[in-house]
Amino acid sequence: MDLVFLGTSSGTPTRARNVTGLALQEDAGKAWYLIDCGEGTQHRLLRMPLSLHDLRAIFITHVHGDHCYGLPGLLASAGMMGRRHPLEIIAPAGIADWLQATLRMSHAWLGYELAFHAVESLGEWRSLNMRVAATALSHRVPCYGYSFTEARPDPRLNIERLERDGVPRGPLWGQLARGFDLEHEGRTLRSEDYLSFTRAPRRVVIGGDNDRPPLLAEACRGAQVLVHEATYSQTLVETSGNTFGHSSAAQVAAFAQQAEVPNLVLTHFSARYQPGSQRGHSIEEIRQEAATAYHGQLFLARDFLRLRLGKDGVLHEVEPT
Amino acid sequence: MDLVFLGTSSGTPTRARNVTGLALQEDAGKAWYLIDCGEGTQHRLLRMPLSLHDLRAIFITHVHGDHCYGLPGLLASAGMMGRRHPLEIIAPAGIADWLQATLRMSHAWLGYELAFHAVESLGEWRSLNMRVAATALSHRVPCYGYSFTEARPDPRLNIERLERDGVPRGPLWGQLARGFDLEHEGRTLRSEDYLSFTRAPRRVVIGGDNDRPPLLAEACRGAQVLVHEATYSQTLVETSGNTFGHSSAAQVAAFAQQAEVPNLVLTHFSARYQPGSQRGHSIEEIRQEAATAYHGQLFLARDFLRLRLGKDGVLHEVEPT
Numbered sequence: 001m002d003l004v005f006l007g008t009s010s011g012t013p014t015r016a017r018n019v020t021g022l023a024l025q026e027d028a029g030k031a032w033y034l035i036d037c038g039e040g041t042q043h044r045l046l047r048m049p050l051s052l053h054d055l056r057a058i059f060i061t062h063v064h065g066d067h068c069y070g071l072p073g074l075l076a077s078a079g080m081m082g083r084r085h086p087l088e089i090i091a092p093a094g095i096a097d098w099l100q101a102t103l104r105m106s107h108a109w110l111g112y113e114l115a116f117h118a119v120e121s122l123g124e125w126r127s128l129n130m131r132v133a134a135t136a137l138s139h140r141v142p143c144y145g146y147s148f149t150e151a152r153p154d155p156r157l158n159i160e161r162l163e164r165d166g167v168p169r170g171p172l173w174g175q176l177a178r179g180f181d182l183e184h185e186g187r188t189l190r191s192e193d194y195l196s197f198t199r200a201p202r203r204v205v206i207g208g209d210n211d212r213p214p215l216l217a218e219a220c221r222g223a224q225v226l227v228h229e230a231t232y233s234q235t236l237v238e239t240s241g242n243t244f245g246h247s248s249a250a251q252v253a254a255f256a257q258q259a260e261v262p263n264l265v266l267t268h269f270s271a272r273y274q275p276g277s278q279r280g281h282s283i284e285e286i287r288q289e290a291a292t293a294y295h296g297q298l299f300l301a302r303d304f305l306r307l308r309l310g311k312d313g314v315l316h317e318v319e320p321t
Numbered sequence: 322m323d324l325v326f327l328g329t330s331s332g333t334p335t336r337a338r339n340v341t342g343l344a345l346q347e348d349a350g351k352a353w354y355l356i357d358c359g360e361g362t363q364h365r366l367l368r369m370p371l372s373l374h375d376l377r378a379i380f381i382t383h384v385h386g387d388h389c390y391g392l393p394g395l396l397a398s399a400g401m402m403g404r405r406h407p408l409e410i411i412a413p414a415g416i417a418d419w420l421q422a423t424l425r426m427s428h429a430w431l432g433y434e435l436a437f438h439a440v441e442s443l444g445e446w447r448s449l450n451m452r453v454a455a456t457a458l459s460h461r462v463p464c465y466g467y468s469f470t471e472a473r474p475d476p477r478l479n480i481e482r483l484e485r486d487g488v489p490r491g492p493l494w495g496q497l498a499r500g501f502d503l504e505h506e507g508r509t510l511r512s513e514d515y516l517s518f519t520r521a522p523r524r525v526v527i528g529g530d531n532d533r534p535p536l537l538a539e540a541c542r543g544a545q546v547l548v549h550e551a552t553y554s555q556t557l558v559e560t561s562g563n564t565f566g567h568s569s570a571a572q573v574a575a576f577a578q579q580a581e582v583p584n585l586v587l588t589h590f591s592a593r594y595q596p597g598s599q600r601g602h603s604i605e606e607i608r609q610e611a612a613t614a615y616h617g618q619l620f621l622a623r624d625f626l627r628l629r630l631g632k633d634g635v636l637h638e639v640e641p642t
Contacts, residue, residue, distance in 0.1 A: 013363065038394075039360055039361065039363070039390075039391065039394035040364050040394075046334065046335065047336065063427050063428060064428065065397050065423075065429055069360075069390075073360035073386060077332075101419065102390075102419065105384055105415050105416075106386040106389065107461070108385075141428050
């Protein structure tokens with residue numbers, strides 16, 4: 001599983017960081033998921049090996065513009081590139097109405113179907129290889145984190161049962177192994193009845209904007225990676241006296257340490273943390289503060305960063321090819 | 322007067338060209354006007370010496386997404402940067418409703434006022450230094466071109482009249498010279514009554530998407546510059562058999578030649594005209610086709626191109642500083 005950071009700035013873009021967008025790519029095949037879609041996300045994709053044809057679903061954490069204003073343009077471009085298969089969007093209910101109104105206003109014809117799911121009543125969303133659950137967070141507007149869990153980690157066919165049930169060896173076995181349910185001689189054969197999994201599923205938890213990281217405690221159980229905003233340093237929060245519904249690096253780090261998540265990726269940094277900032281704020285403030293409280297593997301996201309989570313649960317940076 | 326091209330691609334962004342955005346900057350002072358605002362326009366501005374504090378008004382040619390999807394993010398960023406003075410938006414009426422709905426949906430608080438003018442009933446829009454008129458064009462949806470004419474080209478005070486009317490020499494004269502009307506001893510002194518202009522005003526005509534360039538004939542009278550889309554070459558149009566409401570390079574060139582506009586800037590090129598395009602289309606096809614029919618000064622726009630129209634009516638490229 002790869003995480004590809006498309007935007008790591010909070011609120012407004014800077015020259016180095018775009019507003020929020022994050023791709024999660026299945027390691028098998030090219031299917032990927034987009035979590036948040038700030039303005040300019042489609043521009044970032046032009047520079048990455050991620051095609052809008054292979055985009056499986058979009059998850060939006062909340063309605064603030066820096067997390068969703070890129071949706072109409074990205075959807076329109078997918079249509080112009082010839083996408084024809086449906087696209088699922090999991091988002092706060094208000095996003096669906098706004099997107100439809102936007103496409104109508106601009107006379108956009110997508111050429112493919114959009115299927116909306118309101119995150120408020122999501123339960124679990126599933127694709128062939130991924131199960132996704134939402135967790136309500138705490139922000140100035142309703143906001144959700146998404147936990148991505150592998151649905152079928154290294155599946156193995158239960159041959160004994162296949163033979164007992166009289167399923168003939170051949171293509172049917174292959175389809176069941178790839179996760180497809182089948183109709184066969186008037187019976188429904190359910191893939192999951194014939195598969196067992198040979199290792200624990202990988203899990204990545206992606207927080208939205210959130211000033212109470214412990215709300216993700218349950219989601220983080222068994223997770224190898226937590227991606228969470230750290231908009232400010234705690235020092236800055238204490239000076240300004242306002243968090244605007246965001247977390248400080250110290251706060252997230254303390255939670256991740258307590259939750260025993262082995263990998264923590266911080267992102268969504270205030271625009272004041274810029275290379276060569278005139279105002280004397282360096283992203284190293286964030287790193288140092290987090291490293292003091294958190295002793296697992298710490299990453300500070302930057303645009304175009306690709307992190308790979310191996311089947312062994314180890315997370316490491318992958319250089320662009 | 323400077324023209325700064327922020328996006329020169331039609332429909333979707335490419336790695337080299339963003340979707341449509343064009344800045345027109347007054348040569349005196351830093352005030353500027355934005356014509357169209359495709360997604361990512363605010364990102365382009367981060368790389369140009371154009372501040373959202375100095376943006377005087379935004380003009381939108383039509384509702385297609387590649388001309389307006391960048392509005393919400395640009396307006397939100399202007400607010401976050403501390404803009405407090407009102408901003409005028411001249412656009413098709415549908416844009417105003419959509420923008421308000423978008424800001425409401427995303428809980429965006431701008432911190433400054435938006436003043437909308439429906440282009441359908443614009444008449445003339447005026448700022449201190451610029452008069453802007455709209456021309457209805459021909460496209461798949463209602464679309465408008467905008468003509469920018471200097472309002473006060475090198476004003477000279479009519480001293481004889483000032484003295485005759487008993488206006489005391491000093492700051493009042495200065496204010497009248499800068500274009501401000503005044504109240505003085507119970508009388509309204511109108512700047513234009515005390516000014517004469519020492520040369521013809523410069524005029525730049527900026528077309529929107531349009532398949533009938535001659536609709537701009539009246540607007541182009543006395544204009545030094547026409548900026549017009551040339552989405553395709555005529556050769557391509559004849560092969561594909563569909564213009565999608567756009568102009569070919571040959572069509573625009575023939576019109577500009579006939580209208581005797583001394584400078585023609587082509588823009589809004591189909592994404593197929595890319596450097597190193599696999600499909601064998603080169604932007605040089607556009608240039609050659611236009612140069613065959615048009616014998617004035619021809620420019621093909623590219624992102625970040627700055628063109629300066631001198632008081633002498635000569636247009637030339639300015640290198641970025």
